[in-house]
Amino acid sequence: MDTAHAEEATATRHEAPAIEVRDVSRRFGGRRALDHVSLRVAPGEIHALLGPNGAGKTTLLRIMTGLTDADSGQVVLQGVPGRDPTSRETRGLIGLVPSGDRTFYLRISGLENLLFFARLHGLRKRSALGRARACLRDVGLEEAAAIPVGQYSHGMQKRLGIARALLTDPRLLFVDEATHDLDPGGAILVRELVGRAAANGAAVVWTTQRIEEIRGFAGDVTLLGEGSVRFQGTVPQLLASTEATRFLIQLRADGVGASEVLERGVLALEGLGLLAPVGVEDPSHFVLELSDGVVLGRAAAALQGVGLDVVACREERSDIEAAFILLTMGERG
Amino acid sequence: MSVTVPADRASAFRVEIRKLPAFFRRDFLVAWSYRLSFFSDWIGLLVQVVIFSFVGKLVNPAKIPSFAGQQATYMEFVAVGIALSSFMGIALGRVYAVVRQEQVQGTLESLLLTPTAFTTIQMGSVAYDMAYVPVRTTLFFAMTTLLFGTHFYWSGLLPTFAILAGLIPFVWGLGILAASYTVTFKQGTGVVGLFTTILTVGSGSYFPVTVLPSWSQGLAKLSPLTLALNAARGAMLGGTGWDGVWPAVAILAGCASVTLTGGMIAFRAALARERRRGSLGLY
Numbered sequence: 001m002d003t004a005h006a007e008e009a010t011a012t013r014h015e016a017p018a019i020e021v022r023d024v025s026r027r028f029g030g031r032r033a034l035d036h037v038s039l040r041v042a043p044g045e046i047h048a049l050l051g052p053n054g055a056g057k058t059t060l061l062r063i064m065t066g067l068t069d070a071d072s073g074q075v076v077l078q079g080v081p082g083r084d085p086t087s088r089e090t091r092g093l094i095g096l097v098p099s100g101d102r103t104f105y106l107r108i109s110g111l112e113n114l115l116f117f118a119r120l121h122g123l124r125k126r127s128a129l130g131r132a133r134a135c136l137r138d139v140g141l142e143e144a145a146a147i148p149v150g151q152y153s154h155g156m157q158k159r160l161g162i163a164r165a166l167l168t169d170p171r172l173l174f175v176d177e178a179t180h181d182l183d184p185g186g187a188i189l190v191r192e193l194v195g196r197a198a199a200n201g202a203a204v205v206w207t208t209q210r211i212e213e214i215r216g217f218a219g220d221v222t223l224l225g226e227g228s229v230r231f232q233g234t235v236p237q238l239l240a241s242t243e244a245t246r247f248l249i250q251l252r253a254d255g256v257g258a259s260e261v262l263e264r265g266v267l268a269l270e271g272l273g274l275l276a277p278v279g280v281e282d283p284s285h286f287v288l289e290l291s292d293g294v295v296l297g298r299a300a301a302a303l304q305g306v307g308l309d310v311v312a313c314r315e316e317r318s319d320i321e322a323a324f325i326l327l328t329m330g331e332r333g
Numbered sequence: 334m335s336v337t338v339p340a341d342r343a344s345a346f347r348v349e350i351r352k353l354p355a356f357f358r359r360d361f362l363v364a365w366s367y368r369l370s371f372f373s374d375w376i377g378l379l380v381q382v383v384i385f386s387f388v389g390k391l392v393n394p395a396k397i398p399s400f401a402g403q404q405a406t407y408m409e410f411v412a413v414g415i416a417l418s419s420f421m422g423i424a425l426g427r428v429y430a431v432v433r434q435e436q437v438q439g440t441l442e443s444l445l446l447t448p449t450a451f452t453t454i455q456m457g458s459v460a461y462d463m464a465y466v467p468v469r470t471t472l473f474f475a476m477t478t479l480l481f482g483t484h485f486y487w488s489g490l491l492p493t494f495a496i497l498a499g500l501i502p503f504v505w506g507l508g509i510l511a512a513s514y515t516v517t518f519k520q521g522t523g524v525v526g527l528f529t530t531i532l533t534v535g536s537g538s539y540f541p542v543t544v545l546p547s548w549s550q551g552l553a554k555l556s557p558l559t560l561a562l563n564a565a566r567g568a569m570l571g572g573t574g575w576d577g578v579w580p581a582v583a584i585l586a587g588c589a590s591v592t593l594t595g596g597m598i599a600f601r602a603a604l605a606r607e608r609r610r611g612s613l614g615l616y
Contacts, residue, residue, distance in 0.1 A: 068611040092448035102439030107366040119355035120447035122348050
């Protein structure tokens with residue numbers, strides 16, 4: 001479902017944007033939080049906002065939702081230039097999943113919290129109650145509906161945050177680190193729900209540091225580093241911006257022991273790269289690190305040339321992670 | 334399902350009014366979840382009455398003003414003062430505290446992201462207290478009558494509620510001013526507490542303003558709370574009924590228009606400032 005959605009979203013990204021950020025800058029005292037950032041999100045698209053801690057993702061999200069003002073630049077929502085992001089009309093279109101935990105009334109139940117926020121969105125009591133129950137069911141909190149939110153786990157509160165954001169099927173959905181600290185099952189559920197909202201036409205801005213989750217999920221990506229756009233494009237384009245150099249490979253040679261496989265391999269790769277065993281418990285797997293400018297095929301051919309079969313090979317670190325680190329290297333030292 | 338905000342003012346107003354019961358329900362559930370605090374409020378009130386009953390034994394009854402020719406005891410005098418000043422304290426404290434509480438809980442931004450007017454948020458946040466306080470006031474008068482033999486004209490209860498209703502917008506305006514201070518400076522307990530004390534003590538809640546220094550007697554006469562107290566005492570202790578209630582309510586309405594307008598301007602300015610600074614959710 002995720003991959004299909006990403007393809008669909010890529011196809012729709014040239015539509016009139018539902019969210020458009022034009023040249024937005026913001027400083028906090030002497031620190032530059034955002035520097036001339038622009039992005040566009042089409043209806044139905046999931047736009048990943050990627051970056052390390054302090055890159056400016058949350059600041060940008062707060063500016064888009066009207067919680068913080070930009071020093072310069074403009075946010076255009078639903079194609080209406082000059083629309084005040086703090087106006088009631090605009091707020092009715094927005095769903096926000098904040099990154100923090102403390103966004104609910106802890107003394108009252110999850111159902112009562114959702115009922116309250118649904119009523120503030122203008123739903124009448126009966127439909128608010130129905131909607132609150134449906135959203136709790138969607139996020140798997142039906143059983144915990146009557147429990148005070150203060151007794152919810154971190155993951156449950158996150159899911160409740162998703163339920164609140166989806167209460168009114170918002171046209172503009174902003175998700176700030178929603179899967180941070182969630183178990184894999186919870187993260188998949190959250191991505192499914194957000195994917196479903198996008199499939200129903202919502203424009204989604206998905207802020208994350210968990211870069212693996214954007215593959216097959218997001219359409220476009222904006223990578224921020226120190227408040228500047230370091231990359232903007234599709235996920236495949238992000239992957240293409242780096243070349244993998246470290247691989248985990250499995251080697252085999254008939255009638256030859258592990259130490260000799262290593263010895264032969266090291267000799268064969270001289271000038272092409274380095275080969276090191278993964279560990280004594282796993283004698284057939286090695287880490288291959290290619291030298292600059294050497295492609296994987298050349299190294300594999302050299303290994304085969306000395307009678308070593310390459311049984312399996314995969315990147316030791318994902319392309320996407322490598323791209324992330326490469327493009328934000330400045331602030332990571 | 335996406336909810337649109339009605340374009341015409343009348344429909345938008347109706348939508349906003351429909352949201353108030355949601356605030357009431359939320360605050361009742363929160364108050365009820367603190368059951369000990371819920372009941373300790375009553376114990377605190379009772380202790381206050383007991384203390385003033387002892388103080389009353391030291392006070393020369395001749396020093397207590399009469400109302401419509403009826404000489405009141407100190408206990409009766411102070412009971413009306415406690416009822417109105419505790420109402421004011423609760424209302425003022427609540428309007429101020431609600432913003433602080435939402436900031437600390439982290440729910441302020443969640444609230445501000447709903448298509449709800451600031452005015453509705455403010456009104457809604459005091460809805461529960463505004464409904465609770467008249468009940469509390471009635472039970473308080475009943476309690477002092479039963480325990481300390483005070484005499485009240487019960488026909489003055491509804492006029493007193495009318496005065497309370499006139500006092501609400503005035504106090505609410507002050508509360509919004511205090512809330513603006515909280516949004517901007519994050520801490521306001523000391524300032525609000527000091528202001529409430531000066532206003533209640535200086536308006537004759539606990540003793541007649543005639544015992545104050547002459548310069549502060551003039552100031553006390555200008556206080557809307559003094560006006561409300563005099564009107565309520567006239568109704569409850571002098572049996573004046575509705576006489577003098579409406580002029581007092583009219584003056585309170587004038588004062589309220591000043592505090593409400595100032596409060597709204599200050600609150601909007603405070604929110605705009607915090608958006609500019611990017612510190613709306615900080616506390």
